[in-house]
Amino acid sequence: MSLKAVLLDMDGVIVDTEPLHRKAYFKTFDQLEVSVSESLYTSFTGASTKRVCETLISEFSLSHNHEDIATIKRAHFKDYFYNDEEFDLIPGVRKLIEHYYENGITLILASSATMTTINMVFEKFGLEKYFSGKISGADLKESKPHPEIFLKSAEIAGKNTENCMVIEDSTNGILAAHRANIFCAAYKSFHTHNQDYSLANIIVSDYSELEVGKISKFF
Structure with missing residues (x-):
C-alpha cells in the first residue's frame, strides 16, 4: 500500500x-x-x-x-x-504541494469555499498546474462534517480511499475525513483556535513533517 x-x-x-x-x-x-x-x-x-x-x-x-x-x-x-500586503500562502505549503507533485501524487482541492474564491486563490498564487481536480462544498448537497466532499475527491483522483490522505485544520473537516475512512493529517497553526483534533491520525505544525518519506510508514 x-x-x-x-x-x-x-x-x-x-x-x-x-x-x-x-x-x-x-x-x-x-x-x-x-x-x-x-x-x-x-x-x-x-x-x-x-x-x-x-x-x-x-x-x-x-x-x-x-x-x-x-x-x-x-x-x-x-x-x-x-x-492586502499581509495576505500570502501559509508557510511551507507551496513547497509541500510541489513535493507531492514531483513525487507523482495526485492532488485534489476539497474546500467549502465557493468556486469563485477557489479560482481567485489558484490564479493569484499560480497553483492550477499542481492539482488534478477542485471541488467546492458550495456545489454539493451535504457539507462537512458529512464525508461527501472527500469521497467525491477520492473518486475524482481515481484512487482507493486507503491510498488517500486528507489535510485539514477544522473540527468539521477532520470529522468528515474520519467518516469517509480516510487518513487525516491535521494542520495546527497559531491561527487555529477551539478546534478538536482528537479524530485526526496525525497532527503537525510544520508541513515538512508531511513529506512522503516521513509519512510512508502510515501507508
Missing part, C-alpha cells in the same frame, strides 16, 4: 482568508452603521455569507436584503484579497 492522492482543504491549510473576511465584514458593518460585538462576530464562524447577512438584518432591523449586504461584503473582500 502507498500514498497516491492528497486531498487538501483550502482555508487554514493553503491560505488563511479569515483575516480578510474579518476586515471586509467590519468595513461592511461600518458602512451599514451597525456595531457588531466580538461575541456576535465570533458566532458567525463557519456560517455562510447569506446566514450572516440574515442575522444582521434581524439583529439590527436593517432595511437591506441579504443580497445587498453580501454584494457590499464581497466587494470589500475582493479589494483586500488583491491589495
